[in-house]
């Protein structure tokens with residue numbers, strides 16, 4: 001059930017989202033990871049009413065702003081879910097349906113001891129491939145050169161993807177962070193990959209995270225802070 005306009009309420013973080021529009025195979029789907037306040041995705045939703053758009057974002061305030069924007073613009077095809085991206089891709093989305101997934105300016109976690117928090121890695125690529133339609137595309141952009149090369153290497157080592165030219169985006173399709181970075185004259189690195197068919201497709205193995213890290217109802221994210229665990233609940237900020 002949808003709640004609060006565009007916001008999709010997560011009933012169980014290990015089951016498909018309760019939003020029939022996302023499973024309507026007659027309508028294409030585009031997903032943005034870390035959509036922030038939705039500048040990019042609500043813009044696309046306004047331009048293409050024939051497609052469904054889903055933002056995935058873990059910060060409550062940003063999800064709220066996305067939803068207000070969608071309501072103000074009268075967009076019935078723009079949805080947002082407040083949940084960790086890896087869980088969302090692993091458990092909550094329809095199989096091989098997204099024609100595009102956007103990851104723009106993901107947190108680069110520059111310190112070595114934080115690299116494990118980075119989104120891109122084998123677990124995300126497995127889940128991403130399963131959610132993209134065959135021939136669907138991942139569009140990626142970042143201001144962080146080192147992370148850009150890490151992501152390039154990640155895809156280069158995965159035969160289920162081939163590199164393609166990234167989409168061209170004008171200033172009206174820049175994200176909020178991108179507008180800021182470009183305004184400061186920072187370089188933006190962009191790339192895209194297309195998913196390919198494989199001969200013997202396997203189901204996704206259960207998400208191999210530590211038991212204390214497993215998704216549970218009401219918990220949007222768990223993260224270790226030194227010896228402490230910090231939990232974000234669906235109703236927390």
Ligand SMILES: C[S@@+](CC[C@H](N)C(=O)[O-])C[C@H]1O[C@@H](n2cnc3c(N)ncnc32)[C@H](O)[C@@H]1O
Nearest residue numbers: 034036057058059084085104105107175176177
């Ligand atoms: C640097 S901001 C960029 C926001 C937006 N893409 C833009 O370019 O303006 C990264 C965003 O991704 C969200 N985020 C980071 N990691 C996430 C994850 N694992 N799951 C969901 N959202 C995430 C953050 O809360 C934040 O809003």
